[in-house]
Amino acid sequence: MRPRFGAPCVLSVLVVAPLYFLCFFLIKRQCGPLPLMLTRLCSVGVMLDGDKRGNSRMAHLEVFSSSADSSPLHDTKRRRKVLERPFAHIVRHASVIRESDSPSLFPSHHWVPGLRFVFVITPTYRRITQRLDLTRLFNTFALAASNVHMIVVEDSVNRTAKVERWLNDSLLLHWSHLNVSSSSGLRTRGAEQRNEAIRLIREIVLNEADAELKRAYEDSVVYFADDDNAYDIRILDELRKVRNVGTWPVGLTAGPRVAQYCDVNSTTGKIKKYNAWGGHRPYTIDTAGFGVHVRHFLRDPPVLWNPKSRKAYSESDFLGQTNVSKWDIEPLADNCTKVYTWHVKTHIGDKKRPADFDKKFDV
Numbered sequence: 001m002r003p004r005f006g007a008p009c010v011l012s013v014l015v016v017a018p019l020y021f022l023c024f025f026l027i028k029r030q031c032g033p034l035p036l037m038l039t040r041l042c043s044v045g046v047m048l049d050g051d052k053r054g055n056s057r058m059a060h061l062e063v064f065s066s067s068a069d070s071s072p073l074h075d076t077k078r079r080r081k082v083l084e085r086p087f088a089h090i091v092r093h094a095s096v097i098r099e100s101d102s103p104s105l106f107p108s109h110h111w112v113p114g115l116r117f118v119f120v121i122t123p124t125y126r127r128i129t130q131r132l133d134l135t136r137l138f139n140t141f142a143l144a145a146s147n148v149h150m151i152v153v154e155d156s157v158n159r160t161a162k163v164e165r166w167l168n169d170s171l172l173l174h175w176s177h178l179n180v181s182s183s184s185g186l187r188t189r190g191a192e193q194r195n196e197a198i199r200l201i202r203e204i205v206l207n208e209a210d211a212e213l214k215r216a217y218e219d220s221v222v223y224f225a226d227d228d229n230a231y232d233i234r235i236l237d238e239l240r241k242v243r244n245v246g247t248w249p250v251g252l253t254a255g256p257r258v259a260q261y262c263d264v265n266s267t268t269g270k271i272k273k274y275n276a277w278g279g280h281r282p283y284t285i286d287t288a289g290f291g292v293h294v295r296h297f298l299r300d301p302p303v304l305w306n307p308k309s310r311k312a313y314s315e316s317d318f319l320g321q322t323n324v325s326k327w328d329i330e331p332l333a334d335n336c337t338k339v340y341t342w343h344v345k346t347h348i349g350d351k352k353r354p355a356d357f358d359k360k361f362d363v
Contacts, residue, residue: 097110107174112146118144118148118149119220122225123189124152128357134227138167152176154193158179187311202302217294221294222291223239235340241330250288263275288343304318305317
């Protein structure tokens with residue numbers, strides 16, 4: 001017996017499909033673009049079609065600006081929904097973009113007034129997972145679109161062409177590439193590289209000729225982001241709240257679920273207890289778990305890392321120079337209840353790697 005459902009099915013498709021596309025068109029026309037979600041897709045388009053759009057990094061920033069301008073923010077309900085999303089700070093500020101000929105703004109000369117600058121310091125060294133880790137790091141902070149200056153410092157005698165290439169290939173708007181080779185016999189790895197980045201920050205801020213940009217730099221925040229950690233871009237929202245020294249939880253992928261967090265007094269809003277390993281330390285805070293106002297690096301002498309710190313005491317030696325008691329550190333990330341950064345370890349097996357593992361392929 002021949003089935004009798006063919007004609008009704010075809011008729012249903014012919015009727016429903018036009019209605020579906022009509023509704024989609026009307027909704028899209030009424031709501032306008034989704035400035036935050038579609039930015040990721042637009043960023044991909046920028047990378048693939050950079051020549052047609054001009055400077056790919058500038059186009060990446062213009063995505064936010066055009067989206068912010070065309071969004072119907074007069075609609076109170078929609079505006080509330082937009083501002084509750086991550087990266088809402090970009091939408092609020094991206095409609096005003098400044099251009100400066102300051103050499104500190106490289107490779108893009110554009111920045112956003114009213115949005116606090118964050119200097120992200122990242123030491124790195126040659127290893128088989130270096131590109132993987134740095135690519136993940138660059139892609140995360142490139143989502144910030146603007147006012148994030150990443151300083152990558154190689155533990156090397158010279159700056160390498162491959163790291164320079166990875167930075168150029170990224171969508172980071174502002175970055176610097178430095179190098180300093182670690183001295184032998186040091187206990188704290190990365191200390192000399194972080195200090196070299198601090199030297200550059202002092203040079204940038206103290207010598208800035210653009211008055212408006214200089215004021216923005218003088219209210220910036222410094223963050224130490226190891227290249228093998230994982231970060232939620234919302235860590236920048238917390239960093240931009242730092243007024244002196246701020247802290248937040250740090251998560252782990254193995255062992256305890258949270259490596260460090262703090263309990264906050266609901267009455268005073270101050271930290272009453274730290275929960276972390278090594279509770280005997282003066283500051284039981286992980287490197288990934290704090291941000292510092294730039295003023296601590298502009299004074300003489302500046303706050304610096306001690307390459308000869310005892311094991312597990314490098315953070316305490318560093319934070320002790322700020323003269324901020326651990327009880328006066330600002331509890332951020334919703335009173336230390338949200339995790340936006342994790343310790344991870346990229347592991348690809350125990351087989352020994354050849355010394356020239358990156359000679360043929362840029363892995």
